[in-house]
Amino acid sequence: MAAFRATVLTLYPDMFPGHLGASLAGKAMERGDWSLDTVQIRDFATDRHRTVDDTPAGGGAGMVLKPDVLARAIDSVAADTRPRLLMSPRGRPLTQKRVRELAEGEGLVIVCGRFEGVDQRVIDARGLEEVSIGDYILSGGEPAALILLDAIVRIIPGVMGNASSGLNESFEHGLLEHPHYTRPQVFEGAEIPAVLTSGNHAAIERWRMEEALRLTQERRPDLLSRD
Numbered sequence: 001m002a003a004f005r006a007t008v009l010t011l012y013p014d015m016f017p018g019h020l021g022a023s024l025a026g027k028a029m030e031r032g033d034w035s036l037d038t039v040q041i042r043d044f045a046t047d048r049h050r051t052v053d054d055t056p057a058g059g060g061a062g063m064v065l066k067p068d069v070l071a072r073a074i075d076s077v078a079a080d081t082r083p084r085l086l087m088s089p090r091g092r093p094l095t096q097k098r099v100r101e102l103a104e105g106e107g108l109v110i111v112c113g114r115f116e117g118v119d120q121r122v123i124d125a126r127g128l129e130e131v132s133i134g135d136y137i138l139s140g141g142e143p144a145a146l147i148l149l150d151a152i153v154r155i156i157p158g159v160m161g162n163a164s165s166g167l168n169e170s171f172e173h174g175l176l177e178h179p180h181y182t183r184p185q186v187f188e189g190a191e192i193p194a195v196l197t198s199g200n201h202a203a204i205e206r207w208r209m210e211e212a213l214r215l216t217q218e219r220r221p222d223l224l225s226r227d
């Protein structure tokens with residue numbers, strides 16, 4: 001399979017690959033299992049001051065990324081069929097399901113917003129899919145892009161040390177994961193639940209499923225009613 005290719009459009013290319021250059025993701029990148037390149041949006045400004053933003057039409061605080069500059073930056077990425085995403089708090093909340101779909105593809109192009117955001121017309125004209133990583137506001141799309149890529153890269157075949165552990169995680173089965181324990185047997189007076197050291201695999205599986213259900217009901221009942 002061809003390696004997964006990510007292209008990130010940003011005003012801060014120095015923020016990449018960030019933490020993705022370390023640990024398993026970094027090793028996988030060195031092996032060529034995935035690649036990341038950046039495009040400096042500012043390179044596509046045409047005036048003497050290399051302006052990338054302007055005041056919001058209609059007034060108000062902050063600045064808006066100019067559509068013409070951003071469109072040129074997007075168009076500089078060789079035409080291909082990779083999905084084009086815009087990190088945006090107004091976007092569809094990211095889910096493990098979407099992460100998995102993206103990881104199965106050939107790669108993606110990610111636009112990182114800054115300031116108050118991006119002119120709506122370039123979002124529409126270039127068909128950008130808006131993706132949010134949660135209901136809070138970051139100062140820029142770069143950390144959001146790194147989080148999205150982290151979630152994708154760890155499930156690209158060959159990247160994670162123990163491939164099977166990926167399938168048991170929280171959300172993969174629509175549930176939060178069961179709790180984990182490891183040695184010592186007694187920690188500050190608390191024992192590992194006896195079933196986990198019983199050697200009875202069917203009982204262990206049942207316990208884990210019950211705990212997953214209990215935690216999901218308690219903490220995230222919304223997950224149980226999701227399709």
Ligand code: SAH
Pocket residue numbers: 086087088089090111112113114115116117118131132133134135136137138139140141142144
């Ligand atoms: N004025 C905007 C927030 C702009 S924050 C609003 O109220 O909706 C600046 C940039 O940070 C955004 O363009 C986006 O690229 C990024 N960003 C901020 N929060 C984000 C989130 N929760 N998910 C994804 N991207 C986010």
